[in-house]
Amino acid sequence: MTPFSAFRITRYGRGFSSREAIQAWQAHGMARLRQKIMPLSPFYARYAESRMADWPIMTKALLMAHFSEINTCGIDRDAAMALALKSEETRNFEPMMGEIAVGLSTGTSGQRGLFLTSRHERALWAAVICGRFWPFPLLQRQRVGFFMRADNALYRRVANPLLKFHFFDLLNPFSDNMVGLQKLQPSILVAPATMLAQIARAQQRNQIGIAPKRLISVAEVLSPEDSACIETIFGRKPDQVYQATEGLLAYSCRAGNLHLNERFVKFGRDVLDSETGAFCPIVTDFTRSSLPILRYRLDDVLFPDPEPCPCGCASQRIARIEGRADDILWWQGHDGKQRLIASDLLRQMVATLPVPVRDYRVIAEEELLTVWLDTSLPEIAFPALRSKFETLAQQHSCILPELKIRRGLPVETGAKRRRVTVIRR
Numbered sequence: 001m002t003p004f005s006a007f008r009i010t011r012y013g014r015g016f017s018s019r020e021a022i023q024a025w026q027a028h029g030m031a032r033l034r035q036k037i038m039p040l041s042p043f044y045a046r047y048a049e050s051r052m053a054d055w056p057i058m059t060k061a062l063l064m065a066h067f068s069e070i071n072t073c074g075i076d077r078d079a080a081m082a083l084a085l086k087s088e089e090t091r092n093f094e095p096m097m098g099e100i101a102v103g104l105s106t107g108t109s110g111q112r113g114l115f116l117t118s119r120h121e122r123a124l125w126a127a128v129i130c131g132r133f134w135p136f137p138l139l140q141r142q143r144v145g146f147f148m149r150a151d152n153a154l155y156r157r158v159a160n161p162l163l164k165f166h167f168f169d170l171l172n173p174f175s176d177n178m179v180g181l182q183k184l185q186p187s188i189l190v191a192p193a194t195m196l197a198q199i200a201r202a203q204q205r206n207q208i209g210i211a212p213k214r215l216i217s218v219a220e221v222l223s224p225e226d227s228a229c230i231e232t233i234f235g236r237k238p239d240q241v242y243q244a245t246e247g248l249l250a251y252s253c254r255a256g257n258l259h260l261n262e263r264f265v266k267f268g269r270d271v272l273d274s275e276t277g278a279f280c281p282i283v284t285d286f287t288r289s290s291l292p293i294l295r296y297r298l299d300d301v302l303f304p305d306p307e308p309c310p311c312g313c314a315s316q317r318i319a320r321i322e323g324r325a326d327d328i329l330w331w332q333g334h335d336g337k338q339r340l341i342a343s344d345l346l347r348q349m350v351a352t353l354p355v356p357v358r359d360y361r362v363i364a365e366e367e368l369l370t371v372w373l374d375t376s377l378p379e380i381a382f383p384a385l386r387s388k389f390e391t392l393a394q395q396h397s398c399i400l401p402e403l404k405i406r407r408g409l410p411v412e413t414g415a416k417r418r419r420v421t422v423i424r425r
Contacts, residue, residue, distance in 0.1 A: 001287065003120075003127035009263070010131030015253070015313025016262065022314060026266050029286035037289045040072035044292055057282065058296040060105075060113045071116055071291045073100050080114050091169060100290055105245040115245045116291040124287060125248055128264075130163075132251055133239060135187060135213040145186035145212075147177070147195045148219065170195065174202075182208045192219040193238075194417045197226040200233040212236070218243055220417055221321050223347060242321060244300070246293045247285045250318055253311040258318040267316070270297060272325065273340040277304045280325050299324045303342070320344060327422045329364055331398040339396045343420045349388040355380045361410055365423040369401040378407045 016022045030052075038048040043066050047055050056062070063070060067077035075097055084104045087093045096102065101122065105113040117125070135142060143164045166184050168177045170192075181199070189212040191199065196217055202208050215230060215238040222240050231237045240258050242250035250260050260267055260281075268282035278301050285293040301324070305317035322328060322343050329341040343362075350360045355377040363370045369389075375381045382405045393400035412418075 001124065003123040006124055007127040007131040010128050011134075015259070015311065016315055017312070018314050022262050025263065026286070029264075030266065030284075033284075033286040033292075033294075037072065037286075037292055038294075040289070041070055041292050043069040044294060047294075052284075052295070055295045058294060063296070064113060067114060067291075073097075073116065073118075073290050075100065075102075075116065077114065080116070084114060091171075093167075103245075113245050114291075118290040121288060121290060128248060128251075128261075129241070133188065133214050133216060142187045143184055144188045144190060145181050145184050147189075147191035174198065178202055178208050181210060185210055186212050188212060188214040188216070190216040190218055190241075192417070193217045193222040193226045194220060196238060197229050200230045204233050214239065216241055221323055221419075223419075225347070225351060242318075244298065246283055246296050246298060247288060249281070249283065253309060253313055255309055255311040257305070257309050257311065258321075259309065259313055259315040260318060262315045268295065272301060272328070276340065276342070277306075278302065278322070278328075278340065278342070279304070299326060301325050301328055303344075323418060323420065326424070327418060327420050329362075329369075329420065329422065331393065331396065331401065334397045334399065339398050341392070341396065341398070345392060346420065349385065349392065352388075353381050353384050355384075357381060359409060360419065361412075362420045363410065363423065364401070364421070367401050368404060370404045370406060372406050372409050374409050375407065378405075 016025070034048050038044040044055075064077065067080070068075070080097065080102045083095060083097060084102045087095060087102075088104060099119045101117045103115050103117075105115065139162065141162050141164070143166070145166055145168060147168045147170055164184075166180070166186075168180060168191075178199075189196070189199070189210070196215060199208070203210065212234065213236070215234060215236055217227075217230075217238045218241045222238065227238055237256055239252045239256075240250075241248070241252075242258065247265060248261050249265060250258050252258050264285055264287045266284040266286065268284070269279035270282055271277065271279045280298055280300065281302060282295055282297045283293060284295055301322035303319045303322065305319035307317065308314075309317050327343075329343070329346075330338040331341050333339045346360075346362055350357050350373070353375075355375060358374040360374065361372040363372070371385065373381050373385065385405060386403060389400055389403055392398075
């Protein structure tokens, strides 16, 4: 697919009309993958004629171990890692290896992963993002404020004569970034959900005065509370982009629903819970050539939405993304079976407390469940929340773990917000 066709389809197309259309399109993409891309990878060349079921399930650890043989560019893992770490240390993200951009994941799963993008891959990504999210009218100049932990040529590829792209480093003081944002006056604002909400509250306090036409949440799970806060203050509902090191995996449609990007990626499912259909995606991207992503199992937990979307696209709707599989709560049932306790249930309990709660964290460690509440009325919030947990356990026929409720929020050092964390010894 050319960048122009990707832009045109994303901008003006209605998406796939049926599952049959998706399967036919993906069959063509998989055939090209086998013929044009896999033979160039020393690791995957041997699998080009094999059944997909015989390809190894890829993980971040396995990808990093075989990085030098998996990529098709002859790039050595250690050399790529050295460049990526230097860029992070100096905060200069311009250097590349030839025309190949090198980046690092944030490492929320405990291990940081390298990713590569070629000139064509960056152009294709930019075409899809611009096609879907460029405000009307099409030829009007736009200014993008982009908040991320690290910059990359992949993101800067969006820049063109009609677009001014400004990277805001999340490691910089928030007040300094707000000065730059006020000066930029972005028409498009891209940031993790936490930062979008923080910017919205700064707007509410009259610390800044901006009027973006597009608000795009990336890198983190966008909670209903953050979404409502952002929409109330800016008067616009934020869009979502589910972008990982492994590719552009999903983005919201014109009806505001999140769909898997089945035009670029074939999704397998490692189902964790048959009742809800919650699964970890196993992705095969048939557009990536510099670093093939084949049968790569992600740790994110996705909850499918079985309802058809008003936008008419048949690509799988996603009701919500829970975060890492390692941070899913499983409680012991009275029948001896494990029960999945979705983080959305915890969110609803906190949201329906009789007093305001600014934020919360849940930390599970062995048989202890610690809940942190950022509230000014703990004497009301604590017993009400304990009662809700007891009711939840009864509803799911589960044994409630030992529950400790604390005021405030724990110290966090990660690059991404994790409202639910499971610590395993």
